[in-house]
Amino acid sequence: MSLPRHVAIIMDGNGRWARERGLPRLEGHRAGRRAVRRTIEGTIELGIPYLTLYAFSTENWQRPADEVEGLMVLLREAVAEEADELHRQGVQVRIAGALDAFDPAIAAELRRVEARTRHNRRLVASFALNYGGRAELVEAVRRIARQVAAGRLHPEAIDEATVARHLYTADLPDPDLLIRTGGEQRLSNFLLWQVAYTELYFCDVYWPEFDRPHLQAAVAAFQQRQRRFGTVGVAVDG
DSSP: OOOOSEEEEEOOOHHHHHHHTTOOHHHHHHHHHHHHHHHHHHHHHHTOOEEEEEEEEGGGGGSOHHHHHHHHHHHHHHHHHHHHHHHHTTEEEEEESOGGGSOHHHHHHHHHHHHHHTTOOSEEEEEEEEEOHHHHHHHHHHHHHHHHHTTSSOGGGOOHHHHHHTSTTTTSOOOSEEEEOTTOOSOTTSSTTTTTTOEEEEOOSOGGGOOHHHHHHHHHHHHTOEEOTTSSOEETTO
């Protein structure tokens, strides 16, 4: 049976996982980081070439200041402690989002990790940071509009491919499978353009508990779907 080429994940439930255990919310995020590591390893084992993780949304800045500060500390730790292992495993790290909102030192280190791993091909792992689907589309429209204003692009030449080329995911295939953990069933402003024909999979497990068997179950469910793309159904397994 065919595997999805690109899996995207909305990693939800860190806070609820912590609350149910009487722990600070930040401990849920810390446990969620371990789930990221397991998921990357599981994706590599399955042979899926692209993975995109919704790590920090544009809306997350509105959370309590101490939680945001704690998340920034965790981000610094993750970059410092995980980069070598990701590189060793052949993971190409991508950042999808507007990094200018982060501390310049964090943004610079993220760019260094991108540059260091850019030739790796075993897995392309994209981390959506300060990402919002609507903001991404607005920025794409602005970039296209600047080209039109400069006379480099005729308005009638703008098509779907033009828009796609100006997204953060410009050179990536659209996700075949989107997984959301934590029991909620919504997109939460994630990859709004890219998931037009993506298969959606929702599970109740909180993100810190997500492990290889959960990833395998999601992939198995995907393999039972018929993908229609607006036409006659096409079985995933061909």
